Amino acid sequence: MVDAVHQATKRYIKKNKFVTIFGGEHSISIGTIRAFRDYYTSLTVLQLDAHADLRKEYQGSKCNHACAVYEASRTTNLIQVGIRSMDVIETTVLDKEKTYFAHEMALDDTWMDSAIDQMTDNVFITIDLDVFDHSIMPSTGTPSQEAYFGMKLWNF
Numbered sequence: 001m002v003d004a005v006h007q008a009t010k011r012y013i014k015k016n017k018f019v020t021i022f023g024g025e026h027s028i029s030i031g032t033i034r035a036f037r038d039y040y041t042s043l044t045v046l047q048l049d050a051h052a053d054l055r056k057e058y059q060g061s062k063c064n065h066a067c068a069v070y071e072a073s074r075t076t077n078l079i080q081v082g083i084r085s086m087d088v089i090e091t092t093v094l095d096k097e098k099t100y101f102a103h104e105m106a107l108d109d110t111w112m113d114s115a116i117d118q119m120t121d122n123v124f125i126t127i128d129l130d131v132f133d134h135s136i137m138p139s140t141g142t143p144s145q146e147a148y149f150g151m152k153l154w155n156f
């Protein structure tokens with residue numbers, strides 16, 4: 001599936017389309033990011049997500065949604081925003097300088113300028129809807145508690 005998504009995404013980039021992809025879950029980003037990396041040097045991946053998704057492998061697969069940006073963390077300029085959940089193993093991969101945790105974002109909005117300053121000219125944005133507060137987005141596959149990010153983003 002990852003390879004098929006990779007090839008299909010490349011086809012549309014080649015046609016000069018503005019490629020937007022909707023996945024049933026986050027593993028769709030693995031092949032998509034590969035395709036953008038094929039075309040853009042110094043690619044930034046901006047990930048909006050409650051979860052770090054930095055596991056090298058999960059439940060016997062490197063293509064699990066829990067691994068969605070592991071490869072990107074090795075091959076692109078990955079910036080993670082809204083993170084509030086991860087496994088301890090992911091802290092060995094996570095770049096604290098480029099990770100904006102929800103509980104810190106709620107108290108200090110300088111993260112926005114800081115994140116923008118870290119971006120290159122070519123930015124691929126991936127949004128996991130569980131980054132939003134449950135009150136806005138209640139039916140995600142792996143909901144994460146703590147409502148700070150949604151509250152701050154939407155000024156509730």
Ligand SMILES: [Mn+2]
Nearest residue numbers: 050051128130
């Ligand atoms: Mn998530």
